[in-house]
Amino acid sequence: MTNANTNAGNLNPLFHPAAYYASPQDVLNDNELSAPEKRIILSSWASDMFAVESCPALREIPGMGQPIPLADILAALRKLDGDDDPPPGGGVPMRLRRSWAAAPARRP
Secondary structure (H helix, E strand, C coil), X not given: CCCCCCCHHHCCCCCCHHHCCCCHHHHHHXXXXXXXXXXXXXXXXXXXXXXXXXXXEEECCCCXXXXXXXXXXXXXXXXXXXXXXXXXXXXXCCCCCCCCCCCCCCCC
């Protein structure tokens, strides 16, 4: 998908992906890109360099009209790897028993 704010005809999609793609799904759907090229674009978008300061779960890519959720970028990278399932959620927090913190045992 072409960004209307840029003359994409003169730009290389690897160097100016925001001029060609409006979403991570657009990158995945481009049959002219190899898997490594798609990974370069998506990984660069996932970079903390583009994190929105007040909302680190969003990435603001120069040349794009709206922020992109990091979750969408990571999902596209997983799909590229052939893993469509989201990562498992965290486990139940557990408190480790410290031997030095345990109360002394009472003896009758």
